[in-house]
Amino acid sequence: MTRKINVNVNHVTRVEGHGNIVVNVSNGKIEKCEWQVPEAPRFFEAMVRGRHYSEVARITSRICGICSVGHTLASVKATEDALGIPVTRQTIQLRRLLKHAENFDSHIVHVLFLVAPDLLGAKSVFPLLPTHPEVIKAALRLKRFGHEWGSLLAGRTTHPTRVVPGGFAELPTETELATLQERLINEVAPDINLVLEVVSSLAPLFPAFDRPTEYMALHDTAEYGLYDGCIQTVMPDGTKEQWKVDEYRKVTNEYVNSQSTAKWTRNKLDSYAAGALARFNNNFQQLHAEAKAVAKALGMTPLVANPYLNSAAQVVETVHSMHTSLQLIDELLSTGLRQEQPGLPAQHGAGSSAVEVPRGILFHHYSYDQDYMCLQGDCVIPTNQNHANIQLDFEKLVLELVAADKSEAEMELALEMLVRAYDPCISCSTHYLNVKFVR
Amino acid sequence: MGCNCATTERNIYMPRECLITKTRQLTRTEKQFTLQLKDGSHFTYQPGQILEVSVPGYGEIPIGVASSPTRTDSFDIVVRTVGRVSTAVNARNEGETLWIRGPLGNGFDLNKLRHQRVLIIAGGLGLCPTRSLIQYILDKRQEFRDFKLFFGSRSPAEQLFTDDLAAWRRSPAVDYQETVDRADANWAGNVGVITTLIDRNEIPRDTRVIICGPPIMYRFVMLRLDAIGIPHENIFVDLERRMKCGVGKCGHCQINNLYVCCDGPVFSYDQVENLEEAFS
Amino acid sequence: MKTYFLPQHELPSFVSTLLQTTRVIGPVAKKHKFVFARLASADELRLDYDVTILPPKKAIFPQTQPLLKFSPEGYEDVGTPQPQILFGVHFYDVKALDMLDEFFTDGHADRRYLDNREATTIVASSIQHINERAFFASVGADVKPRGHDAFLTAIEGGYVYEILTDKGEALIKHGSFRAATGDEVSSAYAANAEALDKCPQHIYHSTREIGRRVRAAFGRDEVWDELAEKCFSCGTCNTTCPTCYCFDVQDKWNLDQASGVRERTWDGCLLDDFARVSLGEGATDNFREKAAQRFRHRVMRKTSYLNEKLGGPACVGCGRCAIGCVPDIADPVRIINRIMEG
Amino acid sequence: MSKPKVKVAFFDFASCEGCQIELTNLGDTVFLGLLEHIEIVEFREVMKETTSQRIDIAFIEGSFTREADRPRLESIRARANVVVAYGSCAATGGINALKNHQTDYREFVYGKDAEMPHLDSFQAQPISAAIQVDLAIPGCPIDQAEFARIVSDVLHGKAPTVPNYPVCVECKLRETVCRYQSGDHCLGLVARAGCGAPCPADGVPCEACRGMVDSPNQPALLQVLMEKGGLSQLRAETKSRLWTARFRNEE
Numbered sequence A: 001m002t003r004k005i006n007v008n009v010n011h012v013t014r015v016e017g018h019g020n021i022v023v024n025v026s027n028g029k030i031e032k033c034e035w036q037v038p039e040a041p042r043f044f045e046a047m048v049r050g051r052h053y054s055e056v057a058r059i060t061s062r063i064c065g066i067c068s069v070g071h072t073l074a075s076v077k078a079t080e081d082a083l084g085i086p087v088t089r090q091t092i093q094l095r096r097l098l099k100h101a102e103n104f105d106s107h108i109v110h111v112l113f114l115v116a117p118d119l120l121g122a123k124s125v126f127p128l129l130p131t132h133p134e135v136i137k138a139a140l141r142l143k144r145f146g147h148e149w150g151s152l153l154a155g156r157t158t159h160p161t162r163v164v165p166g167g168f169a170e171l172p173t174e175t176e177l178a179t180l181q182e183r184l185i186n187e188v189a190p191d192i193n194l195v196l197e198v199v200s201s202l203a204p205l206f207p208a209f210d211r212p213t214e215y216m217a218l219h220d221t222a223e224y225g226l227y228d229g230c231i232q233t234v235m236p237d238g239t240k241e242q243w244k245v246d247e248y249r250k251v252t253n254e255y256v257n258s259q260s261t262a263k264w265t266r267n268k269l270d271s272y273a274a275g276a277l278a279r280f281n282n283n284f285q286q287l288h289a290e291a292k293a294v295a296k297a298l299g300m301t302p303l304v305a306n307p308y309l310n311s312a313a314q315v316v317e318t319v320h321s322m323h324t325s326l327q328l329i330d331e332l333l334s335t336g337l338r339q340e341q342p343g344l345p346a347q348h349g350a351g352s353s354a355v356e357v358p359r360g361i362l363f364h365h366y367s368y369d370q371d372y373m374c375l376q377g378d379c380v381i382p383t384n385q386n387h388a389n390i391q392l393d394f395e396k397l398v399l400e401l402v403a404a405d406k407s408e409a410e411m412e413l414a415l416e417m418l419v420r421a422y423d424p425c426i427s428c429s430t431h432y433l434n435v436k437f438v439r
Numbered sequence B: 001m002g003c004n005c006a007t008t009e010r011n012i013y014m015p016r017e018c019l020i021t022k023t024r025q026l027t028r029t030e031k032q033f034t035l036q037l038k039d040g041s042h043f044t045y046q047p048g049q050i051l052e053v054s055v056p057g058y059g060e061i062p063i064g065v066a067s068s069p070t071r072t073d074s075f076d077i078v079v080r081t082v083g084r085v086s087t088a089v090n091a092r093n094e095g096e097t098l099w100i101r102g103p104l105g106n107g108f109d110l111n112k113l114r115h116q117r118v119l120i121i122a123g124g125l126g127l128c129p130t131r132s133l134i135q136y137i138l139d140k141r142q143e144f145r146d147f148k149l150f151f152g153s154r155s156p157a158e159q160l161f162t163d164d165l166a167a168w169r170r171s172p173a174v175d176y177q178e179t180v181d182r183a184d185a186n187w188a189g190n191v192g193v194i195t196t197l198i199d200r201n202e203i204p205r206d207t208r209v210i211i212c213g214p215p216i217m218y219r220f221v222m223l224r225l226d227a228i229g230i231p232h233e234n235i236f237v238d239l240e241r242r243m244k245c246g247v248g249k250c251g252h253c254q255i256n257n258l259y260v261c262c263d264g265p266v267f268s269y270d271q272v273e274n275l276e277e278a279f280s
Numbered sequence C: 001m002k003t004y005f006l007p008q009h010e011l012p013s014f015v016s017t018l019l020q021t022t023r024v025i026g027p028v029a030k031k032h033k034f035v036f037a038r039l040a041s042a043d044e045l046r047l048d049y050d051v052t053i054l055p056p057k058k059a060i061f062p063q064t065q066p067l068l069k070f071s072p073e074g075y076e077d078v079g080t081p082q083p084q085i086l087f088g089v090h091f092y093d094v095k096a097l098d099m100l101d102e103f104f105t106d107g108h109a110d111r112r113y114l115d116n117r118e119a120t121t122i123v124a125s126s127i128q129h130i131n132e133r134a135f136f137a138s139v140g141a142d143v144k145p146r147g148h149d150a151f152l153t154a155i156e157g158g159y160v161y162e163i164l165t166d167k168g169e170a171l172i173k174h175g176s177f178r179a180a181t182g183d184e185v186s187s188a189y190a191a192n193a194e195a196l197d198k199c200p201q202h203i204y205h206s207t208r209e210i211g212r213r214v215r216a217a218f219g220r221d222e223v224w225d226e227l228a229e230k231c232f233s234c235g236t237c238n239t240t241c242p243t244c245y246c247f248d249v250q251d252k253w254n255l256d257q258a259s260g261v262r263e264r265t266w267d268g269c270l271l272d273d274f275a276r277v278s279l280g281e282g283a284t285d286n287f288r289e290k291a292a293q294r295f296r297h298r299v300m301r302k303t304s305y306l307n308e309k310l311g312g313p314a315c316v317g318c319g320r321c322a323i324g325c326v327p328d329i330a331d332p333v334r335i336i337n338r339i340m341e342g
Numbered sequence D: 001m002s003k004p005k006v007k008v009a010f011f012d013f014a015s016c017e018g019c020q021i022e023l024t025n026l027g028d029t030v031f032l033g034l035l036e037h038i039e040i041v042e043f044r045e046v047m048k049e050t051t052s053q054r055i056d057i058a059f060i061e062g063s064f065t066r067e068a069d070r071p072r073l074e075s076i077r078a079r080a081n082v083v084v085a086y087g088s089c090a091a092t093g094g095i096n097a098l099k100n101h102q103t104d105y106r107e108f109v110y111g112k113d114a115e116m117p118h119l120d121s122f123q124a125q126p127i128s129a130a131i132q133v134d135l136a137i138p139g140c141p142i143d144q145a146e147f148a149r150i151v152s153d154v155l156h157g158k159a160p161t162v163p164n165y166p167v168c169v170e171c172k173l174r175e176t177v178c179r180y181q182s183g184d185h186c187l188g189l190v191a192r193a194g195c196g197a198p199c200p201a202d203g204v205p206c207e208a209c210r211g212m213v214d215s216p217n218q219p220a221l222l223q224v225l226m227e228k229g230g231l232s233q234l235r236a237e238t239k240s241r242l243w244t245a246r247f248r249n250e251e
């Protein structure tokens, strides 16, 4: 078999930010197989220096437009930790509801606009408009709903306004919350059912590929970890280990890889995975019953080692968020919303936080001086944490594809789909290195 | 002062539809439109009055009528491409539609001009609104005494209504004199700012003078007219300001306490000379 | 016309009954301030407000209002408004509405304003709390409010409801009103007189004298430069003023990209571009280039230019501009007193 | 009347891509409504298709921060009839320009790796620093309603208006309680409007994410930030840097 394969996908599409795939296979041997990230560096960690604590989340929210709710929450939480700013239970409940909104919103975009076209053999969502108008309309409605849901709590979903250290600058009204609940039941549920139908019919099309790895996610005793908790990983053999959030550097171990061009992370193995599948594998038991039912229908029980099924795990989480939110709203409405002033700093120093954003676990860390001006910041972004894992998946997948005698086009699609399954959000660019630098 | 605006509509912002019967590109940026009301009614107005001209979706702008009411079958406007609305207006062509409101405001007070010597001093686009009066005087020539017309442009290429100019140059009915700020190779006429034309003429003190042109022109022309000793109530100026509604509501065109759209756009100089904002 | 009395506890049911059939706009709380808003229920009504952020003119001359609709076929009129009740308007805002009535009727009657005005029943109310920046007692004191249909005055135990028009009369069937006693009428009179007495800020000169001297100060550039030094040209003094009525007009297409609306939006003479014209080739000219010139124009309009037409100043002393101006330079009391002192 | 659809493409440079996300938030009615009139021929974030044909309108998001991006920008310019820089990153340099006040940002973020050539990134600049831009719409993120209006204007060949008045105008029109009256500070006094003033309405100060108006009164701003907003001199002086770094004439 003398075959030369060159896959060179410049700027993988339907992902956030820019990433390239370069694969050279010669005579069945992989000469080069790389996942590169040429995103322009933006230096957020330097930019927060010298800024007042009230401005820091507004800056770091701009790291990424699609996870800006998550970045904002991680940022205010780290600031609250550093400055001893108290938050109330009401604030925590509202933030949880907001977190669900973000995951719902982002998962809808990812599964329906970015992944579905692959499964349906289309280049993008636009050719699907004439063929699947009802699904597309439902998808746009759900996306809009996710945005309105998040906006109700955060002011807006891209760069939230209302979320501030210590609480919320403005609260929704009880009527608005009640309307949200009604809409979840009356408008969202039917659309979600439609989506579930489509996804289950497409599920067999997810490529079969397994590569067990270490899965990292937040673990919370109170709920399926999204807003808070400790760091937890589950190994291929099912063993779990936990760390405190302020030990995040110990589990992420950022390093510069000489073969690659991005800062990578690793914990116990050569790579680990973060994201919906990692959460699913860590915290399956805490999913809402309805979500578990969907997982069952999709044939998923932990540990799921097929990275393509990250998209399926997102669907499961969407259902979880919808149902859990109904309960959260019930709880909020039963106690009634109180107008509260955001909490204020009681100390100064350093603090860390972790939040599950749609793409995985996100860490923020800051330190402040006595005037509450930021001295330094550090953000470890989930997409970054997945790079090493994507690279190792690539290496295994390419071998399998070559063995199966796949064409260049088929390989390209399989690799692209793999990258997209991770839902990489590459504009979270604080740690990115440039692709032009290939040795 | 009363206002001569004609509004027949219940909603004063409702325009009337006009057919463009003819267009003519006068210069690179100026286009002349000949219009007729589509409902067949006759458009009555005074020389010097203005219109709000509009294109749906683009907006409405104040434009002077550039023809005389003595020519009854149609009327003319000239529009310079400046911004949003004027660009949209100038994209229209013969057979298409433009919408107008008006006539609005006070034009030239013909009672103060009849049986008098008249001198019109127009600069650049200022020729458009004054053309309504020029045509009027030429059509009713016996009602006026001496009639002089001074016209200044920045360059020969920017001269408007070149046909009219050619006719006026030949006409015994008007003493037409012209100048350009900058000549080109084909220009054999006067070169210099418009005041040079005043300097080389004998202008009797009882002349009625009409001035219309860019803001800076007024001050220098006035210096000359004052030197001659022409009483301010016999000098008429045609002023421009930002304008939105044209009917004295939106507030944009105010010069101190006067509204250009309703009190003007033609003012006698004594009306405005003490208004600090008129010629600042 | 007649004067009635409504017991305190009957007010909510009166307002509730009105709400059932008509859109009612009244003062409600917004954080520690007040705004006029459509009432969802009677208990939102806050007749104890001091002043609202925006004046009630917005119910008649809204921030953005369609003037026309357009389509490929041309222009079309917009529909006529539904009746509404503007409830709880302080007398200074009634005076301001009287002025707007004058402006929008003068010359060309503006039906887009007048239709709304005629569809509105105005129930004025007494001032229970006075803002510290108010000076309504000392401007245009001889100009009386007249545009309201009824006047509600809070007194001990209830409200005296004085009827001025048939529209005002028509409302009483919705509440448990009874004829007011002579004592109640005089308590109401006293309550309103007291509001005038307690008005905190004062201008000490007559309208005529202020009008003359402020107008004469037009050319004193150093004074205007000094007064406007900290001006941001933010237009808050215009936007919040009940007697300001300048507007901009813009066309907007609907989603079909073929039809749309021509609408007007409040504008302000303090804004940088208010008097800017385009000359072509990207060149512009601004007839009031400097902030001080725009600042001066507003002061002239409030104190002098319109006096003849209105029989008084175009300022009713609500104090909104003073409250809203962040650098605190827009207060007519300080401006006028500064100019009058020479 | 089936007019040919206007070909629209979206491109991104150094940015968070939030402006693109805002487009997906337009909802089914507006989004599908716009698709009646425009054909999206390139939009990397949601589609694989690209085009080599002429583009009627190119929307560019993100700042120009490195020389390496110049050729890509130039090729977009060469292919497009109208180039719109949308979002603050593209229109003014945006939040990225905050680093323009620092010299050590590379070392700070990348430590010993800072000298690697691929980290080369100069001052964050608006797209207009590299190519001619026909229209710049600021906003961090862009305002959906403004975007829809501007697309509609461009479709009709009408130059859209981007306001030159401060955010206070829009803030007052929607009757928000002023931040200064709640013991806070705010940059709305000098910030360019067009967003509809969402921040003060949500209880937080305007940070001037759209940049400043043409003639901001900066001395008065400093004074007001200190006297009414309670900021220290240092904070007052650096306050407006977040999004307006390039508009302050600092040494």
Ligand SMILES: Cc1cc2nc3c(=O)[nH]c(=O)nc-3n(C[C@H](O)[C@H](O)[C@H](O)COP(=O)(O)OP(=O)(O)OC[C@H]3O[C@@H](n4cnc5c(N)ncnc54)[C@H](O)[C@@H]3O)c2cc1C
Pocket: B050, B059, B060, B061, B062, B063, B064, B065, B078, B079, B080, B081, B082, B083, B084, B085, B086, B087, B125, B128, B129, B239, B240, B241, B242, B243, B244, B260, B265, C276, C277, C278, C279
């Ligand atoms: C009394 C009067 C008579 C005029 N007569 C003529 C004429 O005969 N021919 C001609 O070509 N022009 C005339 N103009 C000027 C013409 O109105 C402007 O060129 C036009 O308004 C520019 O609008 P725009 O939308 O193209 O420009 P933009 O720059 O897009 O302007 C936006 C808006 O600002 C206002 N505006 C801007 N510039 C002016 C201006 N110079 N004058 C008034 N409003 C302005 C208008 O409301 C306009 O719609 C006259 C102006 C006035 C006041």
Ligand code: SF4
Pocket: C230, C231, C232, C233, C234, C235, C236, C237, C238, C270, C295, C324, C325, C326, C327, C328, C329, C330
């Ligand atoms: S005077 Fe005050 S309120 Fe008015 S524009 Fe100036 S700063 Fe704004």
Ligand code: SF4
Pocket: C237, C240, C241, C242, C243, C244, C302, C314, C315, C316, C317, C318, C319, C320, C321, C322, C332
């Ligand atoms: S000028 Fe000021 S005080 Fe006078 S009416 Fe207007 S807002 Fe009120």
Ligand code: SF4
Pocket: C326, D167, D168, D169, D171, D172, D176, D177, D178, D179, D180, D186, D187, D188, D189, D197, D200, D206
């Ligand atoms: S909150 Fe900010 S934008 Fe709003 S009025 Fe006050 S200063 Fe202006």
